[in-house]
Amino acid sequence: MEAKPLIARGRSHEGLRDRLGFIGTLFSVTIIVLAVAGIYLFVFSKGLATFFVNQVNVLDFLFGTEWRPTLTEEEGGPKFGVLPFIVGSFIVTFLSAAIAGPIGIGAAIFMTEIAPPWGRKAMQPVIELLVGIPSVVYGFTGLTLLVPFIREHVGGLGFGLLAGVIVLSVMILPTITSISVDALSAVAPEIKAGSYALGATRWQTIWRILMRAGASGFVTAVIFGMARAFGEALAVQMVIGNGKNMPTSLLEPASTITTVITMNMGNTVAGSVENNVLWSLALLLLLMSTVFIFAVRWIGRRGRMMSR
Amino acid sequence: MPQAVPQGTPALSVRGLNFFYGKKQALFDITLDVPTGGVLALIGPSGSGKSTFLWTLNRMNDLVDGARVEGEVLWHGRNIYAPNVDVVKVRKKIGMVFQRPNPFPLSIYDNVAYGPRIHGIRDRARLDEIVERSLKAAALWDEVKDRLNASALALSGGQQQRLVIARVLAVDPEIILMDEPTSALDPSSTTRIEDLIDELRNAYTVVIVTHNMQQAARISDDTAFFLNGRLIEHAPTAELFQRPKRKETEDYISGRFG
Numbered sequence A: 001m002e003a004k005p006l007i008a009r010g011r012s013h014e015g016l017r018d019r020l021g022f023i024g025t026l027f028s029v030t031i032i033v034l035a036v037a038g039i040y041l042f043v044f045s046k047g048l049a050t051f052f053v054n055q056v057n058v059l060d061f062l063f064g065t066e067w068r069p070t071l072t073e074e075e076g077g078p079k080f081g082v083l084p085f086i087v088g089s090f091i092v093t094f095l096s097a098a099i100a101g102p103i104g105i106g107a108a109i110f111m112t113e114i115a116p117p118w119g120r121k122a123m124q125p126v127i128e129l130l131v132g133i134p135s136v137v138y139g140f141t142g143l144t145l146l147v148p149f150i151r152e153h154v155g156g157l158g159f160g161l162l163a164g165v166i167v168l169s170v171m172i173l174p175t176i177t178s179i180s181v182d183a184l185s186a187v188a189p190e191i192k193a194g195s196y197a198l199g200a201t202r203w204q205t206i207w208r209i210l211m212r213a214g215a216s217g218f219v220t221a222v223i224f225g226m227a228r229a230f231g232e233a234l235a236v237q238m239v240i241g242n243g244k245n246m247p248t249s250l251l252e253p254a255s256t257i258t259t260v261i262t263m264n265m266g267n268t269v270a271g272s273v274e275n276n277v278l279w280s281l282a283l284l285l286l287l288m289s290t291v292f293i294f295a296v297r298w299i300g301r302r303g304r305m306m307s308r
Numbered sequence B: 001m002p003q004a005v006p007q008g009t010p011a012l013s014v015r016g017l018n019f020f021y022g023k024k025q026a027l028f029d030i031t032l033d034v035p036t037g038g039v040l041a042l043i044g045p046s047g048s049g050k051s052t053f054l055w056t057l058n059r060m061n062d063l064v065d066g067a068r069v070e071g072e073v074l075w076h077g078r079n080i081y082a083p084n085v086d087v088v089k090v091r092k093k094i095g096m097v098f099q100r101p102n103p104f105p106l107s108i109y110d111n112v113a114y115g116p117r118i119h120g121i122r123d124r125a126r127l128d129e130i131v132e133r134s135l136k137a138a139a140l141w142d143e144v145k146d147r148l149n150a151s152a153l154a155l156s157g158g159q160q161q162r163l164v165i166a167r168v169l170a171v172d173p174e175i176i177l178m179d180e181p182t183s184a185l186d187p188s189s190t191t192r193i194e195d196l197i198d199e200l201r202n203a204y205t206v207v208i209v210t211h212n213m214q215q216a217a218r219i220s221d222d223t224a225f226f227l228n229g230r231l232i233e234h235a236p237t238a239e240l241f242q243r244p245k246r247k248e249t250e251d252y253i254s255g256r257f258g
């Protein structure tokens, strides 16, 4: 046999593998795009049905404070005001970010700048482990330890926004810490050296240089934490008390958008207005997570531009 | 401006200096006077200990894990490694410019004002004055005076290196240590930095590491040749290049190794 055909066959093998690889990866991407598009389409169509099919007023929905889906028409119902849940979601999200943000960033500074190298080596896997703990474990722990604690030492039933905020703070803390650690590790050592070489102390270097250099990373970290807090259902549902009224105190039972969906979806019939309203809430969640993702991307881009 | 030092007194006197990275010894028994005023060049092949030596002169090696120093670096008659010496003051008065330009991710103004601010100067007018004077002294003022609030990271590499020099000048040092400050720059930026060093020699003591022998010959008054962590020869630059006393020096400057 001649050499040439052999080489040619070898090439065509390569070509086949190339083509297969291309088709395979294209297939994966197509699946992802279809899944995302499918979810958006589905949630939009279901979520908007409340307003277009069931004729629920959008403003009554968004700004109504009464949630009484089973009230009959004779009794003046049903009422689908979800403002208390929206408020609940935003309260637990922002308060938990306000608690976990500074602590997470502080822990990241400690790990990267203050602890000796072995301290960081020991803490890194612990943080990663905490990120991976299922939310039900956080919720269950909160239910068992935190709720009774609040009931006895702070007041109220124990179930309520405060418990939800604390559970979420603990839950998003490792996320915020680990992204902040990455942001600080990315700061060039030459920049720190430049500060020390001018006679700066370690605190001056941390406050004036590292906090600035890491700023966009910290914001990204906190937004990721907020996105996780906003979308968390299970752990919150276990401790927040699932009250239906507009929250007036952190010790009162309340609900969030996610907990209302998980609490009610089993009790409603597909296609009914009660069910469609839950889809409208899901649509709200989807829009919010979209906002979070774009915020993170925008800040990431600005951060890169500033560090050029 | 530098403090008055009696004529003939060295800016720094290094006595029997040994340096260790953990167990690995990187400098062996270095004894050398850095003359006051003028430019001292440190030359030698890569890995010969030039940077390590430079870093021992303002205690930047404190930041290296496991680093250990034996011997003395006398500055105004005191060993900077003595127990109660104020490292902040040492580093303020003995500034350093690094190989790669390392501006802070701040504005041009804030980069230069950083040093004065951390040393307690708050007054805006005084800061303005220091920033302007330092940028002028670093031959950067004309290029940046209209955009002091722009990010320092938007400057070119050569401008960044001059900014870093302005940042060092702003804390009023006596001695400026430079570790291959032009190795990351293009030829025309290099020329500008060399011209700048030529200006600085009048007011400051400059110690510059360079692996470029032409550069050492162009800009320095004295040259010290390092090899394998040892100081082989230290002499006025013209003398060292024209009539080296040691075989190793001659081999190196005639390009036989390194």
Ligand SMILES: Nc1ncnc2c1ncn2[C@@H]1O[C@H](COP(=O)(O)OP(=O)(O)O)[C@@H](O)[C@H]1O
Pocket: B021, B024, B026, B044, B045, B046, B047, B048, B049, B050, B051, B052, B053, B064
């Ligand atoms: N941080 C460090 N840890 C351990 N060894 C180092 C470190 N920095 C430099 N060295 C070693 O010390 C020696 C001198 O290095 P250096 O001072 O950088 O030389 P030069 O600047 O002349 O190229 C080299 O053998 C180098 O590998």
Ligand SMILES: [Mg+2]
Pocket: B050, B051, B052, B179, B209
């Ligand atoms: Mg070097």
